[in-house]
Amino acid sequence: MPLVNIKPVLAEAKAKGYAVAAFNPVDYASAKAMVKAAEELNAPVIIQSSAKTIKYYGHEAIYGWMKEIAGNSPVPVVLHLDHGKDLDMIKKCIDMGWTSVMIDGSHLPFEQNLAETRKVVNWASAAKIGVEAEIGQILGVEDDMVVSEDESIYTDPNEAEKFCRELDLSAFAAAIGTAHGYYKGEPKVQFSLIEEINKRTKVPMALHGGTGLSDEIIQRCIKLGCAKINISTNLKHVFIDSFADYHTQNPKDYEPLRVLEAQYKALKQLFKEKIAQFGGSNRAPEVLSKVA
Ligand SMILES: [Zn+2]
Numbered sequence: 001m002p003l004v005n006i007k008p009v010l011a012e013a014k015a016k017g018y019a020v021a022a023f024n025p026v027d028y029a030s031a032k033a034m035v036k037a038a039e040e041l042n043a044p045v046i047i048q049s050s051a052k053t054i055k056y057y058g059h060e061a062i063y064g065w066m067k068e069i070a071g072n073s074p075v076p077v078v079l080h081l082d083h084g085k086d087l088d089m090i091k092k093c094i095d096m097g098w099t100s101v102m103i104d105g106s107h108l109p110f111e112q113n114l115a116e117t118r119k120v121v122n123w124a125s126a127a128k129i130g131v132e133a134e135i136g137q138i139l140g141v142e143d144d145m146v147v148s149e150d151e152s153i154y155t156d157p158n159e160a161e162k163f164c165r166e167l168d169l170s171a172f173a174a175a176i177g178t179a180h181g182y183y184k185g186e187p188k189v190q191f192s193l194i195e196e197i198n199k200r201t202k203v204p205m206a207l208h209g210g211t212g213l214s215d216e217i218i219q220r221c222i223k224l225g226c227a228k229i230n231i232s233t234n235l236k237h238v239f240i241d242s243f244a245d246y247h248t249q250n251p252k253d254y255e256p257l258r259v260l261e262a263q264y265k266a267l268k269q270l271f272k273e274k275i276a277q278f279g280g281s282n283r284a285p286e287v288l289s290k291v292a
Contacts, residue, residue, distance in 0.1 A: 001288075003066060004076045006100035007130035007170040008290040009044050010204040014227040016286070018279030019207070019218075022046035023271060024082060024232040025053065026239055028065045033264050037271035038075045043280035044287045045075065045271075046100070046228060048082040051089060063096050075284045076291055080132070082230070090120055094127050100170065102132040102206075110135065110159055114166060121167050130170030132228075135159055138173065138208045140180030157196045164201035171206040171228050172197070178209035181233050189217055191224060198225030206230065215277060222279065231274050235267065242266035 013020050023046070025031035031047055038045035049062050063079070070077035080100040084090040090101050103120040105113035117133045124131045136155030155174035164172055174197050177189040187209075198205055204227035210218070211233035218229065246253075246262040253259070275281065 001070065001074065001076070003070045003079045003097065003099045004044075004287075004291045005129050005170075006046065006078045006080060006132075009046075009076060009078055009287055010130075010171055010227045012287050012290045013044075013280075013283070014204040014225060016283070017222065018283065019222045019227050019229045020044050020046055020078075020280060021271070021275045021278050022048045022080065022082075022206075022228050022230045023235055023274075024048055024050050024230075025062075025065075026236070029260060029264050030235070030239065030267055031062075031065050032069050033268040034271050035069050035073050035075070035077055037268045037275060038077070038280075038284075039073055040268075041272060041275050041281040042284045043075060043275045043282070044078070044284055045275065045280070046078040046080050048080040048102075048230070049093075049098075050082050050232075051084060051086065054081075054089060054093075059092050059096050063098070067097065076287045082232075084120075087116065087119065091123060094123050094129065098129065100124075100130045100132065102134070102171075102173070104134050104173075106134040106137050106173075106175075110163075114163060117163075117167055117169075121169070125168065131167075132171035132173055132206050133163070133167065133169055134173035134175075135163055136175030138175045138178065138180060140209060154190060154193060155197060157193065157200055160197045161200040164203045169203050172201055172203040173206040173208055178207060178213065180209050181211070183212045187213060187217065189213070189221070191220055194221060194224045194226065204228060210234075210274075218277065229274075229278050234274075235270065238266050238270045239263065 081093045083104040105116045206228040207226040210229040242263045
């Protein structure tokens with residue numbers, strides 16, 4: 001089916017108390033593994049291209065893959081832009097057919113972030129697609145931006161409320177103690193802050209830095225209103241390790257398609273585990289009734 005708007009997908013997930021898995025594709029086969037994993041579980045899924053990936057392949061290539069993969073799939077697939085910081089790149093995603101974009105103005109002063117996000121919300125609503133926005137600074141490395149522990153700023157619930165009241169957002173990303181990359185030590189997730197922001201904004205929350213969180217933390221975050229969970233670092237590791245492991249175990253096999261097949265299977269397994277863990281299994285029919 002055609003790519004679907006993120007807004008009803010996340011609204012439905014939040015209403016039913018589960019989260020939709022959002023994965024960052026590295027190439028065509030990893031994107032396909034994401035959608036096949038969703039199909040095997042009859043689940044919705046979000047494919048989110050990073051700005052870095054778009055710069056590497058170009059908008060046309062990524063949109064082409066996703067149009068074909070989603071078009072041949074019976075489950076709802078969202079094509080989302082993760083951490084968009086460049087308005088030209090965001091506009092091009094909207095014009096080309098992405099069904100969701102994130103504008104990350106979290107490094108900007110509040111009023112400027114609000115103004116830039118408003119611009120993107122206007123473009124997106126004209127195209128009938130959704131927007132994710134962020135205030136506060138999420139720890140860790142995203143593309144080439146590094147936010148260290150000293151620079152990290154938890155999201156202020158007053159600012160979050162004001163921001164979300166002014167804008168029609170499909171997802172809201174907040175700095176609540178999770179981090180991009182692997183955690184050193186125990187993550188300090190601020191559950192009371194998630195609860196307060198969710199109560200005051202009512203917007204489905206996007207949980208960034210999903211790799212390495214315990215199942216207990218994940219389930220608590222979902223209960224408190226996180227309806228989108230991003231998994232990127234985990235995927236990067238499986239992508240590279242599965243390739244390397246195959247070669248270690250089969251040092252004489254120089255047939256690239258067999259190596260790629262091993263990698264594809266390992267990735268699909270990871271995606272299925274995450275989709276199931278977040279509660280997405282068998283949710284596709286309910287979601288489809290909302291996006292139709
Ligand atoms: Zn992120």
